[in-house]
Amino acid sequence: MHPESLLISKTEDTPEVIFDAEKKLISIRGRSLPENAFGFYNPLLEWMRSYCSKNTNPTLMEVSLDYFNSSSGRYIFELLTIVENCEKNKKCFEIRWYTDADDELMIEKGEELKSLVDLNFTILRND
Amino acid sequence: MSSFYSDQKESDISFYYRGPFLDRFTNTIIDISAGAITPHQIPSSVNRKLSYLMVECFQNILRHGESRDDTTSRLRDNGIFGFRKMSEHFIIHSVNLLPAAKSTVLCEIIDNVNSMDPDRLKEMQMHQLMTSRLDEKGGAGLGIIEIARKSGQPLRYIIEDAGGGLSYFHQQISVNTGNQKSTPAEMIGETREIYQKMAEENIFLSYKGDFSQKSILPILDLVQHNISEANEMGKNGRKIGHVLIELLQNISKHGWTRPNDSKEGIFLIGKKEDHAFILVANVINSADAPFIEEKMDYLTSLDDEELRQLHKSALRASVKFENKHKSGLGLIEVARIASAPLKYIFEPVGDHLLLFSMYVRI
Numbered sequence: 001m002h003p004e005s006l007l008i009s010k011t012e013d014t015p016e017v018i019f020d021a022e023k024k025l026i027s028i029r030g031r032s033l034p035e036n037a038f039g040f041y042n043p044l045l046e047w048m049r050s051y052c053s054k055n056t057n058p059t060l061m062e063v064s065l066d067y068f069n070s071s072s073g074r075y076i077f078e079l080l081t082i083v084e085n086c087e088k089n090k091k092c093f094e095i096r097w098y099t100d101a102d103d104e105l106m107i108e109k110g111e112e113l114k115s116l117v118d119l120n121f122t123i124l125r126n127d
Numbered sequence: 128m129s130s131f132y133s134d135q136k137e138s139d140i141s142f143y144y145r146g147p148f149l150d151r152f153t154n155t156i157i158d159i160s161a162g163a164i165t166p167h168q169i170p171s172s173v174n175r176k177l178s179y180l181m182v183e184c185f186q187n188i189l190r191h192g193e194s195r196d197d198t199t200s201r202l203r204d205n206g207i208f209g210f211r212k213m214s215e216h217f218i219i220h221s222v223n224l225l226p227a228a229k230s231t232v233l234c235e236i237i238d239n240v241n242s243m244d245p246d247r248l249k250e251m252q253m254h255q256l257m258t259s260r261l262d263e264k265g266g267a268g269l270g271i272i273e274i275a276r277k278s279g280q281p282l283r284y285i286i287e288d289a290g291g292g293l294s295y296f297h298q299q300i301s302v303n304t305g306n307q308k309s310t311p312a313e314m315i316g317e318t319r320e321i322y323q324k325m326a327e328e329n330i331f332l333s334y335k336g337d338f339s340q341k342s343i344l345p346i347l348d349l350v351q352h353n354i355s356e357a358n359e360m361g362k363n364g365r366k367i368g369h370v371l372i373e374l375l376q377n378i379s380k381h382g383w384t385r386p387n388d389s390k391e392g393i394f395l396i397g398k399k400e401d402h403a404f405i406l407v408a409n410v411i412n413s414a415d416a417p418f419i420e421e422k423m424d425y426l427t428s429l430d431d432e433e434l435r436q437l438h439k440s441a442l443r444a445s446v447k448f449e450n451k452h453k454s455g456l457g458l459i460e461v462a463r464i465a466s467a468p469l470k471y472i473f474e475p476v477g478d479h480l481l482l483f484s485m486y487v488r489i
Contacts, residue, residue, distance in 0.1 A: 012344055033347075033372055035340040035379065067365075069372050070457040074445040105365050105464075116439065 006047045014040050015065060019047050026061040032072035041075035048079050052086040059089070064098035065106065073109065080117045094120045101125040139167065140336040143209035143220075144349070145325045148188050155349045156185055159334075160210060162342030166389035167212065169304045176277050180219055180300055181210065183274055188223045206295070207322055211314075215305030220318045222297045230286045230294045236268050241281045248276050278302055283315040297322070333395035338379045338409070347372060350396065366464050366489050367396065367403055373457040374485070378409040402466060408484035416473055416481055422455060423485075427468040434463045465489060 010016035015030030026048075034040045051059075061083075068076065083093050097110040107123060114121040140163045144156070157178050164174060185208055206223035225233070243251060252272045275282055283299040299315045325331070334346060351368050371394070378392040385391055392409035411419065429437060438459045445456060462469055467488040473481045 013340065033376070035376070067368070067372075069376060070460050071376075074442055074456060077442050077445075103365060105369055112439070116442065 004051075006043065015068075017044060019044065019051070021051060021055075024055070024057050024059040026059065027064070028062070028076075029064045031066045032068040032076075034069075034072065037069070037071035037075055041072070041078070045075065045078055045082065048082045052082060052089045055092065056088055057092060059093050060096065061093055062096045062098065063110075066100075066103075067106070068109075077113060077116065080113060080119060084117045084119055090119065095122065097121065097123045099123065099125055101127045138211045138213055138335055140164065140212040141209070141333065142211075142336070143207055143321060143325060143333045144331070145207040145322075146331045148185070148206070148208070148223075149352070150189060152349060152352070153182055153185055153189075155345045155352075156181060156208070158345035159342070159349070162339070162345060163334075163336040164212075165339075165341065166337050166385075167304075169217075173217075173302065173304050177210075177217060177219075177302060177304075180274060180277055180302065183270055184208070184219050184221050184298070184300060187270060188221055207325060209321070212304065215303055217302045217304050218314055219300040219302075220298070220314075220321070222295055222318065222322045224289060224293050225296045227288070227292050227294045230296050233271075233296065234284060234286060236271050237282050237284055240271055240275045243275075245276070245279075248272060252276065274300060285315055285319055287319070295322075328397055329399065330395050330397035333393075335393040336391060338375055338390045338392045340376075340379060343372075343375045343379065346375070363403060363489060367405065370405055370461050370464055370487055370489060371396070373461050374405065374407045374487070377457050378407070381411075403489045405487045405489065406484065407487075408482055410476060410480050411483045413479045413481050416483070419471075419483060420473075422458065423469060423471050426458060426462045429462070431463070434459060438463060461487060 004021040006017060006019035008014070008017035010030040013031070013033045013035070015028050015032045018025065018027040018029075020026070032040075063076065080095070083089050095114075097114070099106040099110060107125065110123045114123065142159060142163065144152075160177060160181055161174070164177070169177075188206060188208060206221065209220045211218050211220070240248065240251075252269070255269045255272060271282070278300050280301040280303070283301075285297040287295040287297065289295050297315060297318050299318055301314075325333075332346075332350060336342065347368065350371060351364065375392070375394065379390050390409075392407065394405060394407040396403065396405050398404070426434070438456070441456050441459055465487050470486040472484050474484070476482045
């Protein structure tokens with residue numbers, strides 16, 4: 001694995017994180033309801049800032065969360081904002097937001113985040 | 128707001144679950160009790176005893192409980208399981224539906240066990256182990272002897288006729304968590320009242336105790352499994368889960384901290400005709416009340432579209448100002464999911480302390 005990659009295994013209240021600089025793949029998967037959302041997300045934010053400052057290649061960001069609490073939501077939004085604010089990367093990134101087809105809440109949250117950022121953002125419903 | 132809830136005042140910890148009993152809930156219940164007990168510094172030997180008794184009691188219901196498909200019945204479930212701690216008394220309660228004939232046999236066994244001293248019980252247990260055949264239900268008599276030995280207190284019960292050849296079997300197991308040898312107050316009548324109130328108000332889960340993450344997570348799992356599957360709440364199940372997480376974490380972050388360093392609160396979940404409700408309460412410093420009141424009144428004055436806009440701007444502001452703690456994002460999300468404006472009330476509970484209760488309809 002590339003030294004600049006960030007890997008975090010999932011726990012009962014935090015998602016699995018694969019930020020792979022070599023494959024240009026960023027993935028967050030599972031559920032996110034940590035007590036200390038800043039503690040969990042700050043390394044992700046730092047990684048994203050550093051990645052965006054260097055990267056010029058197409059990058060896929062996949063978010064597949066069954067559930068996230070409101071404080072996790074703000075950091076997911078912040079991750080997207082970092083990309084949006086980086087002129088070089090704004091057009092490189094493709095965001096895929098995966099939800100269960102009947103999970104209205106997560107679909108709605110995806111749609112809201114999509115409306116808040118100017119990025120290539122697709123919501124995909126798993127049947 | 129709910130008389131059930133005001134009845135929980137004298138308990139340090141209380142947990143009541145009403146509804147279908149599934150095998151996989153056993154571990155969850157152990158996790159919940161372990162989380163709830165943590166701030167109370169109960170010796171680990173007592174702790175292990177409690178876990179054992181809870182598993183035994185819960186699995187007895189699984190093994191021997193009857194279910195019936197009688198939707199007109201006042202009680203459409205298999206019973207309740209719960210535990211309470213009041214100072215140094217820990218009590219495990221259960222109510223389950225049994226064939227009347229089986230209840231009678233069970234009572235005879237319990238009466239017999241209650242009449243024995245510890246040595247005789249031990250002897251009896253050995254004898255049973257040697258002679259009893261293992262039937263598929265696993266030998267109820269032996270389980271009761273084991274429970275009696277671990278509890279060290281008489282087992283209490285009440286049988287209530289449920290009609291149709293069935294009866295409700297109410298059971299109470301007591302354990303002293305301190306050094307006192309005193310017998311706990313006679314609580315079995317109260318169990319029946321709790322059961323009736325839960326049924327009348329259609330409450331399926333209530334909890335009073337520690338609200339740290341460790342305690343909250345197993346409760347959320349129980350709620351998500353119970354509500355989404357067992358109670359056929361469908362899509363509403365996810366909304367209930369979401370509201371619950373936000374409310375419980377809100378207490379764990381901003382609630383008043385007790386001298387033993389724990390954050391405490393109460394919540395209950397129930398159903399009314401076409402909707403679910405969550406009632407959550409925690410102690411706050413009186414000085415914080417005006418701030419909370421202002422926030423709540425503002426949230427309840429907004430319509431759906433205004434709440435959507437507020438949520439958007441709160442999300443943006445949280446990034447800009449790095450305001451990590453008091454953005455109120457969680458409460459805005461709760462207000463957006465609720466199907467009616469949030470209701471709240473403050474009640475005095477001590478010097479400069481208030482109990483802040485919130486009622487959310489979903």
